[in-house]
Amino acid sequence: MPIRAPWPFDAAGRRFLGRTVKRCGLALLLAVQAVPVLAAHGYAQYGDLKYGPDFTHFDYANPAAPRGGTLTLANPDRRTSFDKFNPFTLKGTAAPGLNALMFESLLIASADETASAYGLLADDVTMAPDQLSVTFHLRPQARFSNGDPVLASDVKYSYDMLMSKSASPGYRSMCEDVKGVVVLGPSTVRFDFKQHNQELPLIVGSLPVFSKKWTEKASFADITFEAPVTSGPYLIERYDAGRGIIYRRDPSYWGKDLAVRRGTFNFDRVVYRLYKDETARLEAFKAGEFDAIVEYRAKNWAKSYVGKRFDNGELAKTEFPHHNGAGMQGFVMNMRKPMFQDVRVRQALSLALDFEWLNRQLFYGAYRRLDSWFSNTDLAAASTFDGRPTPGELGLLDPLRRQLGPEVFGQIVAQPTTNPPRSLRDNLRLAQRLLAQAGWTYSDGALRNAKGEAFSFEFLDDGGAMSRVITAYVRNLEKLGIQVDQRTTDFALYQKRLEDFDFDMVSIRYPDSQSPGNELRDRFSSEAAGTPGSDNLFGLKSPPVDKLVDNVLHARTREELINACRALDRVLMHGYYIIPHWFSAYHRVAYRKELSYPQRLPAYYTAEGWILSNWWRNDLAPAKAQAQTK
Template identity: 40%
Template sequence: MSLAMSSKSRARAAAAAVLAAASLACAAPGGARAAPAIAMHGAPALPEGFAHFPYADPAAPKGGRLRLCLLGTFDSLNPFNLKAGSTAQGLNTMVFESLMARSQDEPFTLYGLIASGMDTDEARSFATFHLDPAARFSDGTPITADDVRFTFDLLKAKGRPQQRQAFAEVKGVSTPDPRTVRFDLAGIGDRELPLFLGLMPVLPRHGVDAAHFDESTLKPPLASGPYRVAAVEPGTRLVLERNPAYWGADLPSRRGMFNFDRVDIDYYRDANSLFEVFKAGLCDFRIETDPARWLTGYDVPIIRDGRDVKEAVPLRLPKGMEGFAFNTRRPLFADVRVREALGAMFDFGWVNRNLYGGLYRRTPSFFAESPLASTGRPADADEAAILAPYPGAVRPDMLDGSWLPPAGDASGRDRAEARRALALLASAGDRLDGTVMRQADGTPFRFEIMVVDRRQERLALAFSDSLRDIGIEAVVRLVDEVQYQRRRQGFDFDMMLGQWTASPSPGAEQRSRWTSAAAAQPASFNLPGARSPAIDAAVTAILEAKTQDGFTAAVRTLDRLLLSGFYIVPLFHTEDQWIAYASRLGRPATVPLFGFNNVTPIELWWQKPGG
């Protein structure tokens, strides 16, 4: 590698220096600052001028092909609308990219990408982004402030509900010059919004059909990311090719990343077929979620002869929540006592031993195994202050941190929990009539559990069997991916399995998960339909927190409120992520602190020379 700078690098360095000087000279009064990075709390970990992310290998060779196999299907290449039943995976970050890039080594810190830096003030009353002069869409057209404003206006009007909700908080947008965009956020009180805006994708005004943006489309998009869509087979295959002229390849936030020349993504509707394809050597990377298969299913030739590697990678992120979500929009589940009663009938000990080889741990919190979890910790003064206007919103055993989800006795017929469930149901007006549980009006207690694959079906059937012991009929309904997504987005279900991943820095996403406003928004992640002024206040406290202590208290408060509402029957988690991958693939020696499990091989891995 030559020590001399290329003309491209010299031009970039000169432009960056001019831009940095201009940013500092134009910094707004009142404590504003121009910076190449911003952290949600505290200071960014990496210094200005850092060479690359610590978990990326700048010497990674370029070239080769990666074959990915995914479960499901797709009917759109637009990940920003709601009319698609399912959008093709692999588009965000690979094809589309955002104003700034998130580090996977820090809770929530953004570094330069399309925007080489941003200005804000201590109150975060505005956010000004300075675009990199070198930023280009894949057709070579420069990215301008007009494109950023066009994207903002488009997503505010026709984007997903969580985007529309957040962008509606922006008081005003201005573009003082072709490379500067300023968002006025005065008086909002949402300290995360500047970072949320930093994660906004940038779409080309000249390459987007704004009039039909909210419709499904299979037209390959024009964007600025390292890959372009090269081929599409609707519902079954997507081919991405690396753009050799990608404008950001030498940026510190991109150096050593996106190394494959071509990425083939094939979709399969059945999990068993997906595994058979992997065993045949047609997939280069697999994430395993079935413990039984992990324990016994990988004794296959492709592993034994070394063509593929099986590995358990430690997970260091907070463990989020996966569980059966009650749709409280249905009168059947409106009473918290009913929800607690049904949750008591899930025998984790039996399920873990008989279905999963004992590999799982019960999940007691929406932020388990992190300082953000409320379980095992009594509420402090900051939490008490948030909850003061809402007496009784948190149960005493959750307020003192002693509550844990029932473990079950592993018999599959836990009589003690059944008696407790029956007592709770009776207090809610339901009664056992022989072998049939009846609601107060005499109607049999019957509902449907919607599932999308055989793994979910097996788990739901085990839960259904337990509920039958107290006279409740839970019918398990297996639907295809498209129907599943449409019913989920329209909240057309009684109960379904949901998953809420946990970030080390929860923020704006909690609005679309748990607030009263999100309960009525199609496609929000508030699957249970939670509506609680106390929850709304806790989410607001998270977004307004100025210190790490205040932030932690607000998140723990939200955790206690969600647990007290029994909106979810908590399931379980594992300490590791189980992966299998082709031995011809290489990866960095350093694993991101918070993100290896969420970073696909497309971003950080490469094909070994001669592989």
């Protein structure tokens, strides 16, 4: 469910004299006999920018890639229809592809750096000496699809709409430390901050920008099929809300020659076709109805991507390595419900998941167990030498010692295993003891509390790939006397129930980040727990967690960030708020032979976004582009 937009600077009219030094990834320009000003073509939260002001393209893009042809894709998730072109409001389901193809922001992320971004709509960013504000200057050539220039007033208008109650509350949580937005001139806008937070320039730089004219016929909250007035490379050509949508390249797209855009968005048209279920989608791909598919089910990858078209080379399948953090995927327990409020109950429920059996019987050994909210990164508490808090972590945890259990200061939680000499039987016996300590004992055919009430809950599912896993998990819970009702619903109703926190247990994936920041407020803060539509599905209200999230947000160096994330991770893992699943360090992609991609892969990327932005059709490729084809 939770999804985050990708992280999206003007020498014109401004003169700087003097020498350049480095600080926090920004060029610190010292004007002669003037107050020091932080300004640059990009921003790095920690360290230095990889690309200088005169770079020509990102290393993972192919500037010689030919442009043309059509890329046809299937629905990237389980939405089978859509009812709006506004991806920022809670009500309704937005068409696929809108964010990536139509909306732009002041900055755009580099996919081979962590927490670094470069100018897109903006060509300059100036950081105030006290770092309590940042000023962007817009590129004079930036244009909306209707030909209007992108102005500072549009940036402010977009911000105001995203901060309104009509928009997803995730935007308000991310921008909680933003005091306000000030228009300084037609092309200059300043964001003022409540306090120092090095991530804030990236956050405000990543916000989508759109024209006021988009809402001329309907308010922001009521926009349905009004075509967005945006600055991105594509326009909506036509659509059928129940079947799909076609985007065509804007022939007047203003940014095609920017360094950050060279070699990207190479297709004349992008088509999304909607399929009712995963089986139909896979069979449609094998029949040649669309061009590429990202596979998340290990069984499908092992068993279903076979046949004549694969044998003769018409279709290819490749596992692409990545360096993404693993994020967190797992079974979320809604602590707004009484039966999940005791940590011993939550720990017991985690003991009933037999990962080794699932990996062996269902996943063909393709996965590793998640052991952290920041798995596959140096931010994970489990990555310390002996699993115990480092001195840096203790400096943050010790002031909270009275509010934390003593176990937090010991070794990090180890995930249950059924590898010998352990077994599922051993784990269920331990779970039974924990449940008894929490007041739940087996009586009259069910696990009951002192009032005689049976331990029962509903597992809400949208009918996706987790169904087999949920069934196996429920089978183990039944051995403990826990009654589970598996409820399957359609995607739209599923999303609505999550937004209203109307569920007991669900399976969720939270996206990864190499440099976590304000999204953690939306995910873990006490305030977000009471905000419908937030990512705090757990109902977590914990002052220590609130404080540790603030420590992450206010980290000034990478070392401080690591210590803060590890301390937060340690507390979250000992709280058993989620039953962790598994991850893979590869993207599994199958595609038609007519598609190609650059030899150099990005380091941090989603497969769908990479295909959309960096691939091309090789049947259009000149010799120069072919030489860079993998």
